[in-house]
Amino acid sequence: MNVVRTGLKDVDAALGGGVVDRGNLLIAYDRRSLGWILGLRIFKALIENGAIGVVLNTVLPVSKLELRLERAGVDLHKTGEEGKLYVIDLFGSKYEIYSKEPYIFQIQDWSDETGLAKLINLYRELSSRISKDALVAGLITTMEGTYHEFGERMMNRIVRASIASFEREPLSDLRIITISLLNKEAVPDYINAWLFSLNDQVIELISHVSSMGMEETILVPKSVLPGFTPCHYRVVLSKEQFIKLF
Numbered sequence: 001m002n003v004v005r006t007g008l009k010d011v012d013a014a015l016g017g018g019v020v021d022r023g024n025l026l027i028a029y030d031r032r033s034l035g036w037i038l039g040l041r042i043f044k045a046l047i048e049n050g051a052i053g054v055v056l057n058t059v060l061p062v063s064k065l066e067l068r069l070e071r072a073g074v075d076l077h078k079t080g081e082e083g084k085l086y087v088i089d090l091f092g093s094k095y096e097i098y099s100k101e102p103y104i105f106q107i108q109d110w111s112d113e114t115g116l117a118k119l120i121n122l123y124r125e126l127s128s129r130i131s132k133d134a135l136v137a138g139l140i141t142t143m144e145g146t147y148h149e150f151g152e153r154m155m156n157r158i159v160r161a162s163i164a165s166f167e168r169e170p171l172s173d174l175r176i177i178t179i180s181l182l183n184k185e186a187v188p189d190y191i192n193a194w195l196f197s198l199n200d201q202v203i204e205l206i207s208h209v210s211s212m213g214m215e216e217t218i219l220v221p222k223s224v225l226p227g228f229t230p231c232h233y234r235v236v237l238s239k240e241q242f243i244k245l246f
Helices: 009-014 035-048 062-071 076-081 090-095 115-127 143-165 189-198
Strands: 024-029 052-057 085-089 135-141 175-183 201-210 213-223 231-236
Touching: 024 035, 024 189, 035 052, 035 062, 035 135, 035 175, 035 201, 052 062, 052 090, 062 076, 062 085, 076 085, 085 090, 085 115, 090 115, 090 143, 115 143, 135 143, 143 175, 143 189, 175 189
Parallel strands: 024 175, 024 201, 052 085, 052 135, 135 175
Antiparallel strands: 201 213, 213 231
16 A cells, blocks of 8 residues: 655654545644634645645635635645646635636536536546646535535545545546545535545544633544554644723
């Protein structure tokens, strides 16, 4: 089994050596968590190490996606103009918020009946622009966005069809690592269970708030890499402060 090192030593060690080549990594978190930033930093690190980034955007206008990427140190437009980043914009496609940027791919005349077939064709078009020697870092932002914007049935179809497409030509020639972001509080428990089962590696973040401040527990419960041992970490995010309001 091939392993790709992200360049983030602590993350690689926690996952058992790195991310699985052609594998799927789920970053699950709650509403107060900064887990989404961890996912974006892994994505950024892979791009900095030579990967081509591909974002499947399902939940926000591209302008809002840009702000979130910027929070992790990724300049969407600069990296896109350099040919290192592409966006598949399903949100903009659905709500007809169209972009003229060549690195932002959209589906004209979106409908649930034809959208999936058009998405697969878009994957094929994008694959023609990427060298077969390149590593592709895919980022799904976000799984709960896919659930709420497109519905459970369409979400299941998108996930299953995407996984199947990556096993068939021409996509099978690409080395694709997929990172999925999931606010687990925003979807039913059985969706969480399904996604935990589907992914090869899982990082789960749980926030805690007390009078001492805000902390996160980072759990790494799953990795298919040989010799992996589940582990957990504690991160202090804030300390108690006082403010005079009256």
